Amino acid sequence: xxxxxxxxxxxxxxxxxxxxxxxxxxxxxxxxxxxxxxxxxxxxxxxxxxxxxxxxxxxxxxxxxxxxxxxxxxxxxxxxxxxxxxxxxxxxxxxxxxxxxxxxxxxxxxxxxxxxxxxxxxxxxxxxxxxxxxxxxxxxxxxxxxxxxxxxxxxxxxxxxxxxxxxxxxxxxxxxxxxxxxxxxxxxxxxxxxxxxxxxxxxxxxxxxxxxxxxxxxxxxxxxxxxxxxxxxxxxxxxxxxxxxxxxxxxxxxxxxxxxxxxxxxxxxxxxxxxxxxxxxxxxxxxxxxxxxxxxxxxxxxxxxxxxxxxxxxxxxxxxxxxxxxxxxxxxxxxxxxxxxxxxxxxxxxxxxxxxxxxxxxxxxxxxxxxxxxxxxxxxxxxxxxxxxxx
Amino acid sequence: xxxxxxxxxxxxxxxxxxxxxxxxxxxxxxxxxxxxxxxxxxxxxxxxxxxxxxxxxxxxxxxxxxxxxxxxxxxxxxxxxxxxxxxxxxxxxxxxxxxxxxxxxxxxxxxxxxxxxxxxxxxxxxxxxxxxxxxxxxxxxxxxxxxxxxxxxxxxxxxxxxxxxxxxxxxxxxxxxxxxxxxxxxxxxxxxxxxxxxxxxxxxxxxxxxxxxxxxxxxxxxxxxxxxxxxxxxxxxxxxxxxxxxxxxxxxxxxxxxxxxxxxxxxxxxxxxxxxxxxxxxx
Ligand SMILES: [Fe+2]
Ligand SMILES: [Fe+2]
Numbered sequence: 001x002x003x004x005x006x007x008x009x010x011x012x013x014x015x016x017x018x019x020x021x022x023x024x025x026x027x028x029x030x031x032x033x034x035x036x037x038x039x040x041x042x043x044x045x046x047x048x049x050x051x052x053x054x055x056x057x058x059x060x061x062x063x064x065x066x067x068x069x070x071x072x073x074x075x076x077x078x079x080x081x082x083x084x085x086x087x088x089x090x091x092x093x094x095x096x097x098x099x100x101x102x103x104x105x106x107x108x109x110x111x112x113x114x115x116x117x118x119x120x121x122x123x124x125x126x127x128x129x130x131x132x133x134x135x136x137x138x139x140x141x142x143x144x145x146x147x148x149x150x151x152x153x154x155x156x157x158x159x160x161x162x163x164x165x166x167x168x169x170x171x172x173x174x175x176x177x178x179x180x181x182x183x184x185x186x187x188x189x190x191x192x193x194x195x196x197x198x199x200x201x202x203x204x205x206x207x208x209x210x211x212x213x214x215x216x217x218x219x220x221x222x223x224x225x226x227x228x229x230x231x232x233x234x235x236x237x238x239x240x241x242x243x244x245x246x247x248x249x250x251x252x253x254x255x256x257x258x259x260x261x262x263x264x265x266x267x268x269x270x271x272x273x274x275x276x277x278x279x280x281x282x283x284x285x286x287x288x289x290x291x292x293x294x295x296x297x298x299x300x301x302x303x304x305x306x307x308x309x310x311x312x313x314x315x316x317x318x319x320x321x322x323x324x325x326x327x328x329x330x331x332x333x334x335x336x337x338x339x340x341x342x343x344x345x346x347x348x349x350x351x352x353x354x355x356x357x358x359x360x361x362x363x364x365x366x367x368x369x370x371x372x373x374x375x376x377x378x379x380x381x382x383x384x385x386x387x388x389x390x391x
Numbered sequence: 392x393x394x395x396x397x398x399x400x401x402x403x404x405x406x407x408x409x410x411x412x413x414x415x416x417x418x419x420x421x422x423x424x425x426x427x428x429x430x431x432x433x434x435x436x437x438x439x440x441x442x443x444x445x446x447x448x449x450x451x452x453x454x455x456x457x458x459x460x461x462x463x464x465x466x467x468x469x470x471x472x473x474x475x476x477x478x479x480x481x482x483x484x485x486x487x488x489x490x491x492x493x494x495x496x497x498x499x500x501x502x503x504x505x506x507x508x509x510x511x512x513x514x515x516x517x518x519x520x521x522x523x524x525x526x527x528x529x530x531x532x533x534x535x536x537x538x539x540x541x542x543x544x545x546x547x548x549x550x551x552x553x554x555x556x557x558x559x560x561x562x563x564x565x566x567x568x569x570x571x572x573x574x575x576x577x578x579x580x581x582x583x584x585x586x587x588x589x590x591x592x593x594x595x596x597x598x599x600x601x602x603x604x605x606x607x608x609x610x611x612x613x614x615x616x617x618x619x620x621x622x623x624x625x626x627x628x629x630x631x632x633x634x635x636x637x638x639x640x641x642x643x644x645x646x647x648x649x650x651x652x653x654x655x656x657x658x659x660x661x662x663x664x665x666x667x668x669x670x671x672x673x674x
Contacts, residue, residue: 011576012573012576012581016573039588040587040591043588044569047569048570050477053474053638068638069623107626108625
């Protein structure tokens with residue numbers, strides 16, 4: 001029989017730990033012999049046993065403790081190591097709640113109402129990698145951008161920059177709010193997805209910060225926010241399915257945004273705008289990669305979900321058909337940015353560049369839709385139906 | 392017929408507990424309801440007026456119910472108890488720095504007790520000291536904590552107040568249930584190593600389900616069967632057991648009340664017929 005000596009340690013000073021650990025080593029129904037020398041230790045051991053459900057008996061050489069049936073049975077909650085084959089459950093029970101994945105979750109834990117609770121609804125095999133990349137790629141706006149560099153743009157060009165920044169900020173707000181809403185309803189069992197969304201939200205907050213700072217650099221206030229633009233973004237917030245929202249926001253919207261940011265990186269009239277566009281584009285590429293990863297996984301096990309996606313694009317197009325889409329102010333501002341001046345020759349060049357941007361955006365959407373398994377014809381049709389607001 | 396149980400509302404959680412039990416019983420096809428009393432005296436009396444079929448009684452309420460039954464030529468039975476109701480003892484705790492080493496050195500000192508009607512923190516300890524030759528008021532000053540009368544010391548607060556008074560030096564020693572001594576150590580009310588146990592009562596039992604004289608035994612049997620069937624592992628039942636402070640229900644016994652019966656007589660708490668004798672008892 002296992003014998004332990006708690007010596008002169010009292011139960012007012014932690015003696016129960018020694019007893020508990022000894023009981024941990026033996027099966028239920030077996031006994032340990034406890035010896036001790038502090039005053040009143042045996043009576044206190046009896047009280048501890050009564051309160052913890054173990055039985056207690058007096059023996060010649062000490063006190064006998066018989067281990068009771070253990071705690072409520074634990075519920076399997078997967079494994080912490082995402083590489084393990086049974087790491088992530090297809091349908092983690094609601095009562096796993098906030099527990100670490102892989103924890104021994106006691107039966108009787110409360111049920112949490114996480115709406116996103118099925119692996120197929122949220123999972124992407126590249127989530128863990130994208131999270132790691134995202135952590136490594138975080139940048140500090142104060143250090144990564146040369147805010148002190150001297151430049152001066154003509155007033156009308158600076159106005160155009162303000163208009164484009166105003167537009168970017170409201171789009172970033174949508175890109176922040178959509179994953180944030182899903183994050184709050186995501187079962188924490190899907191830790192890697194949770195982490196990706198959390199980083200994505202932080203990225204968007206940073207984008208909002210740098211676009212706002214650029215906008216205010218030359219003393220401007222934000223310019224026009226159009227009804228059509230907001231109507232387009234609102235449809236993203238109204239989408240309640242994680243996969244559909246990811247398709248509309250990340251695959252089509254943020255994908256298109258990457259083209260826009262590349263355009264700004266290349267053609268913006270000032271070095272600060274070019275820098276922030278470059279850094280934001282890198283972040284957006286990860287957001288697109290997560291959306292693609294998730295949809296590829298979902299479509300692989302549920303190919304018919306492709307119809308749902310196609311319908312969603314069509315519905316969004318119908319809802320927005322009465323709106324103007326991209327506001328003219330933004331479109332014109334992009335031309336001015338690329339032109340750099342109001343000289344007719346410059347405008348012609350800016351206009352051509354924006355046309356090229358439109359073709360580039362369309363080609364990007366088309367390529368991603370092909371990768372998701374849409375046929376060329378349908379991919380072309382859906383790429384064209386995408387909102388004229390870009391996001 | 393609906394089986395009606397009485398319980399004393401000594402804390403708000405009592406409502407949660409018995410609503411949960413009611414739900415559990417009803418789910419198992421057993422017609423059950425409960426009535427809450429503000430004190431055990433009225434609850435025991437209700438057992439004899441036919442208001443309730445069974446009562447969740449404190450040990451003192453059990454002693455009174457037994458006396459009342461005997462005086463009337465009737466019978467009440469203890470039919471179920473918590474695993475945590477068996478073999479308790481109370482301990483007398485003193486500060487290490489007080490120089491008090493044993494009960495006899497408490498002559499002329501201030502000693503903390505619980506409510507006037509608390510078996511573990513007043514009645515059994517006073518009886519224990521009387522047996523050691525120390526009588527309250529004559530040999531030491533008794534300081535009562537928790538003035539909630541009629542709840543029979545169910546509320547842990549009085550014992551905690553006494554423990555705090557002990558640590559702050561207001562009193563020289565304090566009585567409490569042995570398990571509460573552990574609990575107060577764990578929560579830090581009693582700093583580790585600052586106190587020692589200088590006295591301990593014998594073993595006694597705590598609460599039980601007491602039948603009323605005219606309760607129907609087939610209903611009682613079904614009630615007990617369902618109680619004993621409650622599993623700690625059952626997620627629906629588990630929270631109720633945790634709230635009520637047990638891991639499993641056990642069949643009742645009446646062998647653990649001798650110390651309290653002696654204390655009730657020595658302290659002249661109840662008379663032979665279960666009438667209340669003690670003065671200054673407000674409930
Ligand atoms: Fe962004
Ligand atoms: Fe984004």
